């Protein structure tokens with residue numbers, strides 16, 4: 568009989584403890600890795616698909632070298648125009664995906680204090 572995925576070691580790659588211990592910069596890097604896995608976290612323009620960008624590090628944005636479109640790691644996702652820190656967004660993702668029977672948004676709101 569096959570083991571349930573949430574019981575396997577492969578499912579334990581993202582934990583709340585490791586997210587908060589690593590901090591905001593590591594959470595941002597994780598977001599980049601999740602958004603652009605085929606380029607190992609290097610930004611790809613959502614407008615034209617060009618994979619060479621200028622990094623605007625002070626605002627955590629990118630500017631495409633081909634079409635000059637400015638975008639961030641959350642552009643075009645449900646996290647666009649976010650107000651929360653990347654570490655809290657990643658924690659929310661972790662709580663939701665680790666809850667095998669689902670989690671209510673009231674509980675998530677209390678867990679993240681938002």
Ligand SMILES: [Zn+2]
Pocket residue numbers: 612613614615616617631632633634635636
């Ligand atoms: Zn572009």
